[in-house]
Amino acid sequence: xxxxxxxxxxxxxxxxxxxxxxxxxxxxxxxxxxxxxxAVDGISLRVDEGEAVAYVGPNGAGKxxxxxxxxxxxxxxxxxxxxxxxxxxxxxxxxxxxxGVVFGQRTSLWWDLAVRDSLExxxxxxxxxxxxxxxxxxxxxxxxxxGDLLSSTARRLSLGQRMRADLAAALLHDPPxxxxxxxxxxxxxxxxxxxxxxxxxxxxxxxxLVLTTHDLGEIEDVCSRLVIIDHGRIVHDGGLRxxxxxxxxxxxxxxDLAARPVSLxxxxxxxxxxxxxxxxxxxxxxVTFDPLAHTAGDVLTAIQAELQVVDLxxxxxxxxxxxxxxxxxxxxxxxxxxxxxxxxxxxxx
Amino acid sequence: xxxxxxxYRRCLGAQLRATLEYEGDFxxxxxxxxxxxxxxxxxxxxxxxxxxxxxxxRFWDVVLxxxxxxxxxxxxxxxxxxxxxxxxxxxxxxxxxILVRPYSPLLQVLSSQIxxxxxxxxxxxxxxxxxxxxHVGVAWSPGRIATAAFVLAFAPLVKIGLNVLTNCSAxxxxxxxxxxxxxxxxxxxxxxxxxxxYGVVVRVILSVVLPYAFMSYFPATAVLSLGSxxxxxxxxxxxxxxxxxxxxxxxxxxxxxxxxxxS
Amino acid sequence: xxxxxxxxSAPPRRTPTVRQTLRAYRAMGRAAxxxxxxxxxxxxxxxxxxxxxxxxxxYLWRSVLAAGRVNGFDxxxxxxxxxxxxxxxxLVSSYVDYRMAGRIQQGDVAMDLVRPVDxxxxxxxxxxxxxxxxxxxxxxVAAAAAALFGGVPAPAHRSLGAFAVSAVLVLPLRFGIVYxxxxxxxxxxxxxxxxxxxxxxITLFSGSLVPLxxxxxxxxxxxxxxxxxxxxxxxxxxxxxxxxxxxxxxDVGVQAAWTVGLWWLGRAMWRGASRxxxxxxx
Numbered sequence: 001x002x003x004x005x006x007x008x009x010x011x012x013x014x015x016x017x018x019x020x021x022x023x024x025x026x027x028x029x030x031x032x033x034x035x036x037x038x039a040v041d042g043i044s045l046r047v048d049e050g051e052a053v054a055y056v057g058p059n060g061a062g063k064x065x066x067x068x069x070x071x072x073x074x075x076x077x078x079x080x081x082x083x084x085x086x087x088x089x090x091x092x093x094x095x096x097x098x099x100g101v102v103f104g105q106r107t108s109l110w111w112d113l114a115v116r117d118s119l120e121x122x123x124x125x126x127x128x129x130x131x132x133x134x135x136x137x138x139x140x141x142x143x144x145x146x147g148d149l150l151s152s153t154a155r156r157l158s159l160g161q162r163m164r165a166d167l168a169a170a171l172l173h174d175p176p177x178x179x180x181x182x183x184x185x186x187x188x189x190x191x192x193x194x195x196x197x198x199x200x201x202x203x204x205x206x207x208x209l210v211l212t213t214h215d216l217g218e219i220e221d222v223c224s225r226l227v228i229i230d231h232g233r234i235v236h237d238g239g240l241r242x243x244x245x246x247x248x249x250x251x252x253x254x255x256d257l258a259a260r261p262v263s264l265x266x267x268x269x270x271x272x273x274x275x276x277x278x279x280x281x282x283x284x285x286x287v288t289f290d291p292l293a294h295t296a297g298d299v300l301t302a303i304q305a306e307l308q309v310v311d312l313x314x315x316x317x318x319x320x321x322x323x324x325x326x327x328x329x330x331x332x333x334x335x336x337x338x339x340x341x342x343x344x345x346x347x348x349x
Numbered sequence: 350x351x352x353x354x355x356x357y358r359r360c361l362g363a364q365l366r367a368t369l370e371y372e373g374d375f376x377x378x379x380x381x382x383x384x385x386x387x388x389x390x391x392x393x394x395x396x397x398x399x400x401x402x403x404x405x406x407r408f409w410d411v412v413l414x415x416x417x418x419x420x421x422x423x424x425x426x427x428x429x430x431x432x433x434x435x436x437x438x439x440x441x442x443x444x445x446x447i448l449v450r451p452y453s454p455l456l457q458v459l460s461s462q463i464x465x466x467x468x469x470x471x472x473x474x475x476x477x478x479x480x481x482x483x484h485v486g487v488a489w490s491p492g493r494i495a496t497a498a499f500v501l502a503f504a505p506l507v508k509i510g511l512n513v514l515t516n517c518s519a520x521x522x523x524x525x526x527x528x529x530x531x532x533x534x535x536x537x538x539x540x541x542x543x544x545x546x547y548g549v550v551v552r553v554i555l556s557v558v559l560p561y562a563f564m565s566y567f568p569a570t571a572v573l574s575l576g577s578x579x580x581x582x583x584x585x586x587x588x589x590x591x592x593x594x595x596x597x598x599x600x601x602x603x604x605x606x607x608x609x610x611x612s
Numbered sequence: 613x614x615x616x617x618x619x620x621s622a623p624p625r626r627t628p629t630v631r632q633t634l635r636a637y638r639a640m641g642r643a644a645x646x647x648x649x650x651x652x653x654x655x656x657x658x659x660x661x662x663x664x665x666x667x668x669x670x671y672l673w674r675s676v677l678a679a680g681r682v683n684g685f686d687x688x689x690x691x692x693x694x695x696x697x698x699x700x701x702x703l704v705s706s707y708v709d710y711r712m713a714g715r716i717q718q719g720d721v722a723m724d725l726v727r728p729v730d731x732x733x734x735x736x737x738x739x740x741x742x743x744x745x746x747x748x749x750x751x752x753v754a755a756a757a758a759a760l761f762g763g764v765p766a767p768a769h770r771s772l773g774a775f776a777v778s779a780v781l782v783l784p785l786r787f788g789i790v791y792x793x794x795x796x797x798x799x800x801x802x803x804x805x806x807x808x809x810x811x812x813x814i815t816l817f818s819g820s821l822v823p824l825x826x827x828x829x830x831x832x833x834x835x836x837x838x839x840x841x842x843x844x845x846x847x848x849x850x851x852x853x854x855x856x857x858x859x860x861x862x863d864v865g866v867q868a869a870w871t872v873g874l875w876w877l878g879r880a881m882w883r884g885a886s887r888x889x890x891x892x893x894x
Contacts, residue, residue, distance in 0.1 A: 013608055068609055073448045075605050089604075096451035108446040112367030124359050125452045127352075153370075377805030384812040391816060395826040396672075399682045403675045466805070528657035535661035539668045546675040551667075 003177050003208045004047040004070060009079035011040040011065050039065040041232035042079070049176070052199075052209040054219040056323055057229035063212045066229070067181050070210070071101050083177065097126065100170035104182035107162055108169050109154040115165045116150040119172060126173040133172070140168040143198050160191035167198070177208045184215050196221045216323050247322045253287045253299050256280065256311040270302040356452055360460035361428065368463050375465045382469030386419045389541065390477065406543045409484035410573060412477055417504060417565040418541045419474025424505035425512060426464030427471070432512040434462050436527040439519040439603070442610030455600045459513070487573055500568045500582055503589040507564040510592025511537065513600060515559075520603030537561035556581070563588035628728070636729050637737035644741030648707065656749070658705065663753050666698045669821055670761055683825055689852045692764040695754045696851045697820040697844035700779075702750035704786040706807065708739045709794035713803035716794070725886060732791065732878055739787045768853025774860040775850035778842070781867050785842050788874025789814065795878065798885040813838075819845030839874060842867030 017033040040062045047053055057063050068074040069081060072088025072095045081088060088095040102108070109118040123133045141147045144164040149157060157165060163183060170178065180199075184192045192215070199222045203209050211223060219226065219240070226243050228236040236243060260282040267287065268276045274289040285307070289299050296314060303309060369375070393415065397408040425432075435458060438444050447457045487493070515530035522529055536554070540561040544552050555562040563585050569575075571582025628636075648655055673694065677687040685693070712735060715721045724731055758764045767775055793810040797803050815821060817840035824835045824845050835841055846863045849855040855863060 068445065071449050073445050073609055074607065092448055092454065093451045096449050099449065101446075101449045103445060106442065106446060108449075110363060110367060112370055113363055117363055117366070121359060121363055122450070124356060125450055127451075371801070373800060374802040374805065377800060377802050377809075381805040381809040381812070384809050388812040388816040391831075392821050395822045395831075396676055398828070399826055400676055400679070403672070466808075522653070524654060526651075526654045528654040528661070532657045532661040532664065535664045538665065542668065542672055547668075547671045551671070 001049045002046050003049050003051075003084060004045065004210070005080075005082045006043055006045040006066075006070065007080045009040055009043045009045075009066070009069055009081055010038070010077045011062075011069060011074060012077045013037045013039055038232055040069065040076075043229070043232070043234055045227065045234070045237070047208060047210065049208055050203070050206045051225055052203045052223045053211065053225045053227055054223035055210055055212045055227050055229065056214075056219065061229045062232040063229060064181055065232075067101075067179050067210065067212060071095075071099060071179055097173065098175055098177060100173070100175040100178040102163075102166050102170045102178075102180045102183050104163070104180075104185045107154060107166055109162070109165060111155050112153060114151050114153055115146070115157075115168075118154065118165075119150075119169060122169055122172055128173060132174075136172055136174055137168075140171060143201065144168055145194065160187050163187060163191070163195070167195070171202070175207075177210070178202065180209070180211045180213075182212055182214065184213065184218060192218070219323065243322055244317055247325075249292065250288050250290055250317065251296070252315045253289070253296065253303075254279070254284060254313045254315065255287075255300075255303055255307075255309045256284050258308040258310050259283075261285070261307050264306075266306040267302055270305065271299060274299070353453065353456060357456055357460050360457065361463060364460065364463045368465060375468075378465035379469035382423075382466035383473055386470060386473045386477075389415060404543055404545045406545075406575070409481045410569070410575060411542065413481035413485060413573065414543065414565045414569045415541050416474045416477035416481055417501070417569055418538070419470050420478060420501075421505040421508045421564040423467045423470030423474055425508045427467030428505075429459040429509045429512065430464035430467070431457075431459040431461035432509070432516045433464075433527055433530070434458065435516040436519040436522075436530075437525045439607065440523055440525045440610070444607060445609055448604075454604070455513070455597060458600075459509075485573060493572070496583065497568075497572045500571050500585045503586040504564045504568045506589035507560065507585065507592050508537070510589065510594075510596045511559055511561060513596030514592065517596070517599035517603045520606055533559060537564070540565045560588045560592065563592075633729065637733060640729075640734050640737040641741035644707075644738035645744055648742050648745045655707075655745075659702070659749055659753065662698070662702060662705070663757070666694065666753075667757060669694055670757065674761070683823070684854070685823065688763075688765050689854075691758065691761055692852050693823060693848045694820075695758055695764060696848040697818070698757075699747070699750040699754050700782045700786075700844045700847055701814075701818075701820050702746050702753075703743050703783045704739050704790050705742075705746055706790075707742050708735055708787070709790045709803075709807065711738075712791070712794040713797045713807075716797045717801065717803065722889065725889070731886075732875075732882055735791060736784070736787055739783065739790075743783050765852070767851045768856075770856045771850045771853055771860045774855070774864050775847060778847040778850050778864050778867055781864070781871050782843060782847060785839070785867060785871040785874065788871060788878055789839065789843075791878045792874065792881060795881045795885055798888060814840050814843060817841070818843040819848070823849070839870040842870055 014034045014036055017035050043062075043066060045066075055063055055066065065074065069076050070083060070088065072083075072092050075089045083095060084098040086094055086098075109115060110121065113121075119137065128136070141150070144167060146161070146164050146168055149161050149165055152161075154162065154165065167183070184195055187195070196218055199209065199211075199218075203222060209222070211218065213219060224239065226236065226238065226240055227234060228243075236246065238246075261278075264276045264278060264285060267285070268274065271287065271289060271294055273293050274287055277286045277288075278284070279286050285303065287299055287303065294302075300309070300312065390412065393408065393411055396403075397411075401407065403411070438447070438458060438461070444454070444458075447454050447461075450457065511533070512530070515533040516527065518529045519527075536559065539547065539551065540555055544555050544562050544566050547555070556567070567578075567582040567588075568585050569582070570579040571585070573579070670691065673690050674687060676682060677685065677690055680686070712721075715724065724734070727734070789810065793806055794803070796806050800806060817824075817835045817838050819835070819841060820843070824832055824841065827835060835845075841863070846855070846867050850860055850864075
């Protein structure tokens with residue numbers, strides 16, 4: 001069953017083209033010129049019940065705008081969106097009952113109230129019964145470890161504490177869909193781990209999750225599907241493994257040598273399309289190859305035909321490499337694009 | 350409807366608790382309100398020391414109008430001060446979290462602040478109102494009392510509706526400052542005096558375009574049966590509903606073009 | 613501004629010359645002027661608000677004086693009085709103190725402490741920068757209002773000299789009050805209340821709505837003991853020629869004395885406030 005259906009969503013922001021000064025303002029009244037910025041440019045997306053989707057892209061690619069369209073905060077310029085079967089921006093109250101939202105940069109708690117007071121206000125807005133409220137709250141308090149935060153004022157919480165309290169606020173009504181926009185930004189590792197474990201658990205319990213993040217570990221840990229967006233368009237949508245095979249097929253074989261080789265040209269001749277680089281001050285070689293063109297055995301044979309190998313490691317690309325390249329704006333599909341030389345001390349996966 | 354009102358009270362109550370964290374503010378704001386409204390009364394008194402009446406309005410008649418402005422302002426500030434937070438809420442992105450809660454966004458915005466100057470306004474406005482009623486020399490019949498109560502109950506809603514309408518400019522102006530609605534608030538202050546002193550353009554604006562006169566002048570004419578248009582005062586509830594509807598309409602239009610903050 | 617004393621033993625840290633220091637303040641004034649121009653729309657709406665209040669006063673007084681002279685004021689003189697008071701009141705509007713209070717509340721004022729210029733003089737420089745813009749727009753509005761209400765008489769010849777001096781003193785005097793009220797934020801946290809209390813006091817006791825001679829004796833006495841008359845009443849009365857000869861110069865003298873007195877009071881308060889800031893860390 002599809003929880004979220006978006007069809008050809010577009011959002012265009014219009015900002016006035018005003019010249020500076022009073023004269024500019026007056027002129028704008030007469031001329032009214034605007035410049036348009038297309039933030040989301042025809043996105044279609046379908047998320048089924050229980051899926052956990054990572055939504056990534058470089059800054060300004062339209063991630064947050066998409067989330068705001070899906071949650072009904074923004075009204076799309078064109079296109080259709082349905083969440084839990086309703087159009088979010090036309091029926092905001094109804095929509096809000098079925099979703100939970102956390103914006104990492106902004107709290108939904110009342111700043112000057114104790115966390116408990118905020119949660120009770122939300123309880124009343126959601127119309128939860130006392131029994132439901134306590135059942136959910138107990139569970140969240142335990143999973144997020146926020147028992148001793150409940151009586152603190154929101155403005156006194158640290159970032160990590162606030163984020164956990166915010167998650168509790170977003171999940172208090174046990175929503176079937178949860179949107180998290182950069183939920184772990186600025187948090188330390190311990191809190192991050194705890195939050196990831198929490199997210200894994202709610203996904204395991206059947207919650208549909210849409211997550212935008214810069215955190216690579218979070219994607220691998222929590223999500224099964226990766227949607228990559230750039231310039232307001234979806235450039236990839238699929239399973240995590242599939243992303244690697246599409247965007248980062250090449251493997252790197254690192255070999256340690258007994259002696260410095262005279263030339264590496266021979267290896268390159270034997271392996272068409274592969275790149276051969278000297279490393280470890282001449283006592284090593286790194287060969288980057290496409291496994292569809294050459295097997296690892298072929299590569300090793302080619303090296304051994306020329307040199308004496310002492311030790312070897314093969315490095316497979318991790319999802320991190322893909323996402324890092326996405327964020328750096330370097331995502332060009334296909335094996336022709338050689339990866340930036342990956343540091344050879346990174347662990348083999 | 351009942352649920353909406355109950356939630357509104359809940360939100361205001363929570364806000365009150367939050368605001369009371371800053372007790373010093375309460376006293377400063379109360380003193381400021383007393384000074385501001387008191388200044389206006391001293392001003393009127395100084396004028397009426399020199400002349401007995403303006404356009405047929407005597408001192409206590411004008412005090413009655415004046416006290417209604419203080420009272421409506423006090424109620425608007427206590428119950429719906431959130432309207433003045435819109436410039437910030439809308440343009441610094443705070444509206445995002447409001448829009449994903451299952452309760453009317455407009456009511457959430459309105460109940461998001463409590464003006465601590467409200468009590469000062471109510472106290473002074475209330476005393477002036479009582480003092481004025483004791484001095485105006487109106488013959489009180491049950492009918493007049495009923496009319497007065499009915500009309501006065503709706504007067505603050507006129508101000509609240511117009512506050513929402515003018516503050517919705519935040520969606521269009523896109524600045525976190527409330528100077529534009531504040532200019533209109535000042536326009537509303539013109540309704541502290543009998544509007545018959547103004548030129549025809551100003552009178553039309555105050556009674557039709559942005560009917561601020563219905564929060565003070567027209568209700569007062571209805572209570573006092575003074576002036577040629579005292580029957581207009583009975584229309585105060587109509588004006589109130591009209592202003593509230595205008596405010597809601599502007600807010601809905603605004604939400605359609607809301608752009609949040611950032612991208 | 614510290615006097616330009618050159619210390620022979622410390623050549624690397626040169627004390628700035630008077631001219632350099634003045635240049636720094638001029639730059640601050642210009643920056644203030646430009647920032648007002650940048651926030652022009654907001655500023656103009658603010659001006660619209662005060663204009664509406666002034667227009668209400670003009671209407672009210674037209675009705676009051678419709679039957680003839682009251683307390684020696686006729687309608688043309690009253691128009692001129694109110695408009696001079698309006699222009700005077702548009703100077704040092706809430707920008708200087710708004711910025712000061714914001715920086716104090718957020719603790720940014722600590723940054724101002726380490727700048728190599730005097731805090732109070734810097735704020736005055738900014739007030740002068742804003743003032744150029746405020747005076748210009750205020751005069752335009754006053755001229756338009758004067759046209760709308762059938763013109764105003766020219767300034768009285770007899771007291772022209774005193775009026776000129778008084779007009780020049782308005783800005784530094786208003787600055788003194790505004791500066792002091794903004795410093796109060798060091799102790800109160802809330803500024804909106806302080807600001808509106810200050811506005812209420814100035815509005816009443818400066819005579820900008822009603823000439824102080826309309827007050828009963830005891831209230832006139834109180835107004836005379838306060839620093840506010842020089843912010844509207846004195847220049848406005850001089851303009852319409854109600855204050856002449858020795859009386860005129862006496863009131864201008866009082867205005868000047870308050871200007872200087874408030875400046876030093878502000879200095880003392882700043883010393884107390886910055887001590888609190890450095891001792892308690894804001």
